Amino acid sequence: MSLETLCRACGLCCDGSLFSRVPLAPTERVPETALAVVTNEKGGRHVPQRCAALSGTVCQVYAERPLACRRYECLLFGALRSGEVSLDEALAVVTQARALGQEGAPEAVRERYLSFHFGRRP
Numbered sequence: 001m002s003l004e005t006l007c008r009a010c011g012l013c014c015d016g017s018l019f020s021r022v023p024l025a026p027t028e029r030v031p032e033t034a035l036a037v038v039t040n041e042k043g044g045r046h047v048p049q050r051c052a053a054l055s056g057t058v059c060q061v062y063a064e065r066p067l068a069c070r071r072y073e074c075l076l077f078g079a080l081r082s083g084e085v086s087l088d089e090a091l092a093v094v095t096q097a098r099a100l101g102q103e104g105a106p107e108a109v110r111e112r113y114l115s116f117h118f119g120r121r122p
């Protein structure tokens with residue numbers, strides 16, 4: 001339950017903070033309109049981030065979300081699952097990550113924080 005609580009309070013892996021896009025497998029079926037799926041000239045598809053299906057910090061197409069979303073686990077999620085951090089500590093990390101964005105912290109500082117706690121990949 002605490003893992004779900006963390007994810008539902010976070011959303012940083014869906015709001016553009018950690019990723020710029022979610023790739024889709026060639027045969028993957030997803031709710032394309034809800035996800036605002038983009039198709040390139042070679043037929044490759046991706047979901048741009050911030051995801052159109054994110055409402056606040058919650059996925060609105062959770063049961064139909066892409067495979068890449070299902071497989072992804074951030075470092076903070078792993079740390080909570082292993083007991084390395086408590087739920088309160090994990091939620092504090094999320095709050096701080098959001099504050100760095102809202103307070104206009106230097107991009108390098110925010111990048112370092114996101115990379116260390118979440119395993120951000122560009």
Ligand code: SF4
Pocket residue numbers: 013014022035047051052053054058059060061062065066069
């Ligand atoms: S489909 Fe859901 S889980 Fe995947 S990026 Fe969008 S909001 Fe996040």
